Amino acid sequence: MYPQIQGQLTRDSVEFRRSPLGDNPRFKNLKERFLIVHAMLRAHQEAPDAKKEHVAGLILTSKDLQGVEKALINSEASQGFAAVTYHRVAAAVKSAASAAFSNTGSWLYDNARMEAHRMSEGDFMEKLLTSPVDEPVLAVAAAKIKEHFIQKLGEHVHALASRWAHLVAKVELNAFIQHQHLKATALDNEDRLASRAELLKDLRKDLAQNSPS
Numbered sequence: 001m002y003p004q005i006q007g008q009l010t011r012d013s014v015e016f017r018r019s020p021l022g023d024n025p026r027f028k029n030l031k032e033r034f035l036i037v038h039a040m041l042r043a044h045q046e047a048p049d050a051k052k053e054h055v056a057g058l059i060l061t062s063k064d065l066q067g068v069e070k071a072l073i074n075s076e077a078s079q080g081f082a083a084v085t086y087h088r089v090a091a092a093v094k095s096a097a098s099a100a101f102s103n104t105g106s107w108l109y110d111n112a113r114m115e116a117h118r119m120s121e122g123d124f125m126e127k128l129l130t131s132p133v134d135e136p137v138l139a140v141a142a143a144k145i146k147e148h149f150i151q152k153l154g155e156h157v158h159a160l161a162s163r164w165a166h167l168v169a170k171v172e173l174n175a176f177i178q179h180q181h182l183k184a185t186a187l188d189n190e191d192r193l194a195s196r197a198e199l200l201k202d203l204r205k206d207l208a209q210n211s212p213s
Contacts, residue, residue, distance in 0.1 A: 005167050012160060020121055024152050030145045031124050032116035033059045034131075034138070037068070039112040041135050044072040052137045059141040069106050125149065 021027050037059050041052055055068050119127075128146055132139040 036112040056137040
């Protein structure tokens with residue numbers, strides 16, 4: 001039994017180091033959404049601040065982010081270009097390209113999703129610390145995700161501690177039962193030895209009494 005318990009503790013420890021949250025689905029979703037928005041904001045620095053703040057706020061919602069880049073591109077294209085014919089044409093071409101791009105699926109969106117799947121939770125937590133330096137609009141979302149991480153991590157640690165405490169209690173109970181069994185066996189053996197000693201004593205007494213003088 002003890003090797004099984006030790007094996008379980010070892011597996012839990014390895015799994016915890018690999019994935020401290022135990023593959024918590026909400027955290028995985030937030031990680032993916034944060035990295036998608038971060039990639040989009042970094043790719044479209046010229047988008048207006050109001051639009052950036054709006055996009056950053058979408059991280060904590062359930063809204064599909066696949067069409068968000070198009071909004072950033074359109075906002076970026078409209079910034080100060082309306083008065084110049086050349087820029088009108090460029091913006092129109094860019095907008096048309098963006099529309100075609102969104103129909104076939106966003107390369108940036110897909111790449112950010114793949115990065116989220118590859119990135120460990122530890123690396124992502126480090127990114128949460130540095131990303132608001134590059135993009136201050138991400139500060140609120142980063143703080144909320146860190147808060148969620150700490151809360152869920154605490155819950156996961158508590159669950160592990162409870163399970164390990166249960167295992168320890170099980171070991172102690174089994175050890176106690178085994179001790180009681182050994183004690184009972186020892187007492188039983190003592191009783192048998194005492195009975196045999198008494199029997200031998202009686203036999204010797206009988207032999208002494210019945211032996212010819």
